Amino acid sequence: MNVDVDLSPLREYLAAEGLDGYCIDDDSSDSDQRYVSGFTAPDPFQTLVTQDGVHLLVSGLEYGRATAEADADSVTRLSEYDYQELVVEHGSHEAKSRTLAAFLEDHGVDSLAVPRNFPTGTADGLRDRGIEVTVEPEGIVEEIRATKNEGELEAIRESQRANEAAMARAEELIAQADVADDGTLLVDGDPLTSERVTEEIEVTLLRHGCGLDDTIVACGADGADPHNRGSGPLEAEELIVIDIFPRNKETGYHADMTRTFARGDPDVEARRRYEVTRDAYEAALEAVEAGATGAEVHDAACDVIEGAGYDTLRSDPDAETGFIHSTGHGVGLDVHEQPSVSPSGGELEAGHVISIEPGIYDPEVGGVRIEDLVVVTEDGYENLTDYRVGLEPTVE
Amino acid sequence: MNVDVDLSPLREYLAAEGLDGYCIDDDSSDSDQRYVSGFTAPDPFQTLVTQDGVHLLVSGLEYGRATAEADADSVTRLSEYDYQELVVEHGSHEAKSRTLAAFLEDHGVDSLAVPRNFPTGTADGLRDRGIEVTVEPEGIVEEIRATKNEGELEAIRESQRANEAAMARAEELIAQADVADDGTLLVDGDPLTSERVTEEIEVTLLRHGCGLDDTIVACGADGADPHNRGSGPLEAEELIVIDIFPRNKETGYHADMTRTFARGDPDVEARRRYEVTRDAYEAALEAVEAGATGAEVHDAACDVIEGAGYDTLRSDPDAETGFIHSTGHGVGLDVHEQPSVSPSGGELEAGHVISIEPGIYDPEVGGVRIEDLVVVTEDGYENLTDYRVGLEPTVE
Numbered sequence: 001m002n003v004d005v006d007l008s009p010l011r012e013y014l015a016a017e018g019l020d021g022y023c024i025d026d027d028s029s030d031s032d033q034r035y036v037s038g039f040t041a042p043d044p045f046q047t048l049v050t051q052d053g054v055h056l057l058v059s060g061l062e063y064g065r066a067t068a069e070a071d072a073d074s075v076t077r078l079s080e081y082d083y084q085e086l087v088v089e090h091g092s093h094e095a096k097s098r099t100l101a102a103f104l105e106d107h108g109v110d111s112l113a114v115p116r117n118f119p120t121g122t123a124d125g126l127r128d129r130g131i132e133v134t135v136e137p138e139g140i141v142e143e144i145r146a147t148k149n150e151g152e153l154e155a156i157r158e159s160q161r162a163n164e165a166a167m168a169r170a171e172e173l174i175a176q177a178d179v180a181d182d183g184t185l186l187v188d189g190d191p192l193t194s195e196r197v198t199e200e201i202e203v204t205l206l207r208h209g210c211g212l213d214d215t216i217v218a219c220g221a222d223g224a225d226p227h228n229r230g231s232g233p234l235e236a237e238e239l240i241v242i243d244i245f246p247r248n249k250e251t252g253y254h255a256d257m258t259r260t261f262a263r264g265d266p267d268v269e270a271r272r273r274y275e276v277t278r279d280a281y282e283a284a285l286e287a288v289e290a291g292a293t294g295a296e297v298h299d300a301a302c303d304v305i306e307g308a309g310y311d312t313l314r315s316d317p318d319a320e321t322g323f324i325h326s327t328g329h330g331v332g333l334d335v336h337e338q339p340s341v342s343p344s345g346g347e348l349e350a351g352h353v354i355s356i357e358p359g360i361y362d363p364e365v366g367g368v369r370i371e372d373l374v375v376v377t378e379d380g381y382e383n384l385t386d387y388r389v390g391l392e393p394t395v396e
Numbered sequence: 397m398n399v400d401v402d403l404s405p406l407r408e409y410l411a412a413e414g415l416d417g418y419c420i421d422d423d424s425s426d427s428d429q430r431y432v433s434g435f436t437a438p439d440p441f442q443t444l445v446t447q448d449g450v451h452l453l454v455s456g457l458e459y460g461r462a463t464a465e466a467d468a469d470s471v472t473r474l475s476e477y478d479y480q481e482l483v484v485e486h487g488s489h490e491a492k493s494r495t496l497a498a499f500l501e502d503h504g505v506d507s508l509a510v511p512r513n514f515p516t517g518t519a520d521g522l523r524d525r526g527i528e529v530t531v532e533p534e535g536i537v538e539e540i541r542a543t544k545n546e547g548e549l550e551a552i553r554e555s556q557r558a559n560e561a562a563m564a565r566a567e568e569l570i571a572q573a574d575v576a577d578d579g580t581l582l583v584d585g586d587p588l589t590s591e592r593v594t595e596e597i598e599v600t601l602l603r604h605g606c607g608l609d610d611t612i613v614a615c616g617a618d619g620a621d622p623h624n625r626g627s628g629p630l631e632a633e634e635l636i637v638i639d640i641f642p643r644n645k646e647t648g649y650h651a652d653m654t655r656t657f658a659r660g661d662p663d664v665e666a667r668r669r670y671e672v673t674r675d676a677y678e679a680a681l682e683a684v685e686a687g688a689t690g691a692e693v694h695d696a697a698c699d700v701i702e703g704a705g706y707d708t709l710r711s712d713p714d715a716e717t718g719f720i721h722s723t724g725h726g727v728g729l730d731v732h733e734q735p736s737v738s739p740s741g742g743e744l745e746a747g748h749v750i751s752i753e754p755g756i757y758d759p760e761v762g763g764v765r766i767e768d769l770v771v772v773t774e775d776g777y778e779n780l781t782d783y784r785v786g787l788e789p790t791v792e
Contacts, residue, residue, distance in 0.1 A: 029425070042610075061623060084713075087740075093512060093533045116489060120519040121512030121531045135517045137489045199602060206598050212607070214438075227457060317480075344483075 020109040022049040031333035032141040038071025097125025146338040147351040159248045159255035162208030166201040175393035185234045194230035210246035223367030236264035239366035245335045254335045256355045258371035261393040273360045274391045277368045280304040280358040288381040294345015298327040301358040321362040328355040352376040416505040418445040427729035428537040434467025453499045493521025542734040543747040555644045555651035558604030562597040571789035581630045590626035606642035619763030632660035635762035641731045650731045652751045654767035657789040669756045670787045673764045676700040676754040684777040690741015694723040697754040717758040724751040748772040
């Protein structure tokens with residue numbers, strides 16, 4: 001997917017620093033690489049941004065596809081620099097440095113900015129050949145990526161539609177389960193486990209064109225650890241946190257949503273936490289608009305949760321229960337990207353896509369988290385999520 | 397999964413070069429990181445190998461899990477070096493350098509080897525603090541990873557069982573399809589497409605605990621491009637290449653298998669190419685044993701294919717039809733890893749897991765590829781693949 005990238009902030013940086021170009025040396029699992037090149041490939045390739053264009057250096061195996069698909073002004077094959085002969089003579093490590101140095105020379109690049117994660121092997125090889133290599137410390141490309149255009153928003157909406165279908169399947173399984181005498185949820189006589197719900201979620205996502213990194217279906221104390229994916233039988237009267245973050249296999253764009261359910265009659269404290277989390281989620285959404293900061297949105301959620309008597313990392317930086325993560329994060333080619341909706345979160349801009357996901361956690365009670373995905377607009381936000389908020393699982 | 401890693405070749409390298417330690421700074425999608433640390437985490441962490449142990453530096457969020465799960469002699473939290481305070485004062489980039497430098501100092505490390513893909517931002521930050529950083533150019537950890545122990549072999553076998561189930565599902569779909577008057581394969585009256593077969597393969601893999609990177613179901617001219625994933629309706633009398641390379645979601649180990657099918661009555665040249673490819677595959681397998689080189693195994697496949705009158709990259713380095721890739725590659729945490737079964741392939745050792753996958757390609761005829769996964773033994777190989785070889789799709 002070509003997203004009509006505006007690299008002017010990167011070019012302004014190069015001009016200000018007096019550097020000739022910016023180079024990414026990675027495969028397209030690096031989202032900056034995928035975004036700037038408009039190309040996906042499983043093996044590393046090199047993308048050079050100069051004042052006059054975007055130039056790719058690729059293997060012969062990828063050349064045809066890169067020429068057809070990449071968002072580049074030029075595509076060059078390794079073989080133009082006799083790469084294979086250099087490998088035989090000097091080994092692949094040295095051959096790569098020599099080839100890239102020659103490519104840079106052909107583009108008039110003597111001084112190069114690189115991202116923080118640029119390979120040290122490549123950087124040192126270029127320096128050995130007299131090219132100045134400077135790390136760009138701010139992550140300018142990730143900042144550019146934070147603002148989505150309409151094509152990117154459409155891709156994210158499509159992933160969120162898949163997410164909603166998967167969440168509906170999970171909710172249905174929980175809603176329709178029988179409850180054994182010991183409280184275990186049963187389907188067809190067998191325990192309904194986290195693993196089984198996760199599998200149904202992931203199959204649903206696949207059927208909707210999405211892959212997945214991981215999925216969280218965490219019950220009881222598991223759900224009180226925000227990073228625990230959950231395992232074992234699901235139980236009635238316990239809080240069940242379901243967090244799904246699919247990635248469309250074609251576009252590469254993610255979505256993100258969390259709901260919390262409980263079958264039967266969860267205790268009054270669990271219900272109260274659900275209502276407080278819901279209030280915090282609504283307060284945070286209310287605070288979203290272009291010009292507000294991520295920190296202000298986070299504060300809005302913290303105000304509600306602290307006001308109800310629970311700890312946050314704002315009230316106690318060492319808290320191990322309560323609201324123990326930030327309110328949200330950017331979502332795009334990476335499931336966690338800029339901007340941050342946290343104490344360090346800067347100004348939100350129209351086109352930023354962010355999650356809003358407050359929660360309250362305690363192993364004694366379980367976890368609650370409610371998460372929607374929204375796009376920031378000039379006067380508020382558009383919610384990219386179309387899914388009911390409610391503790392009791394129901395079937396449409 | 398802890399695999400009882402033998403890092404002695406890495407420690408011998410450090411001793412020979414007079415370096416104090418070896419550091420990986422990456423998340424666990426880097427297979428060297430996952431292998432050496434025995435830990436999986438979505439965000440970068442640092443693993444330090446010294447003569448006396450393996451030491452991890454992780455965020456507070458990962459500390460509990462790292463302590464319980466990692467294959468490490470010590471685990472240290474970023475907060476022990478006041479990381480958050482350093483972020484507030486100096487920004488995250490500088491904070492990371494300072495924290496890692498202090499961690500290295502605590503382990504008596506003044507000089508450090510790093511992998512080629514070590515982040516330049518981290519390397520430069522350490523150098524600014526007086527630590528000597530040298531790129532280890534050979535990929536010693538990947539060499540160590542090439543030899544699998546029994547636990548790793550068991551993990552690979554499990555992934556290949558999932559692969560076999562998925563291949564059987566694909567073969568069944570093709571075998572049972574109706575054939576329209578224009579030759580299109582039909583299921584329930586709709587065209588059977590690459591996308592539909594791929595979806596069934598991937599759902600089957602999920603049901604067997606595997607995720608996937610990509611799957612190839614390529615018909616006709618699509619199949620003549622070894623990197624084309626395939627799209628659109630499948631046709632009778634055309635060659636259909638199916639290449640599946642799943643990864644177990646828990647262990648992280650891959651499998652790999654390719655079969656080629658044709659419905660109806662493919663022409664005599666397609667049949668001939670199938671038989672030649674099968675002979676090449678058998679000849680290559682015959683050549684596999686500890687002490688043989690990957691180049692010799694590759695030559696055995698080339699001999700058969702050239703003998704039948706087709707080009708290989710050995711007979712013509714610029715060939716665009718014929719056998720236009722190498723015979724195989726190592727498979728493990730990465731789907732492509734050491735050793736290489738190609739003209740540059742070195743000596744095979746017992747415990748190496750390699751694919752054997754010759755093929756013959758031509759857009760005019762289509763592609764044929766047959767691939768098994770085997771483990772090298774002292775006197776030959778054990779085939780990790782249990783799947784019939786045959787052009788005509790059948791249902792068990």
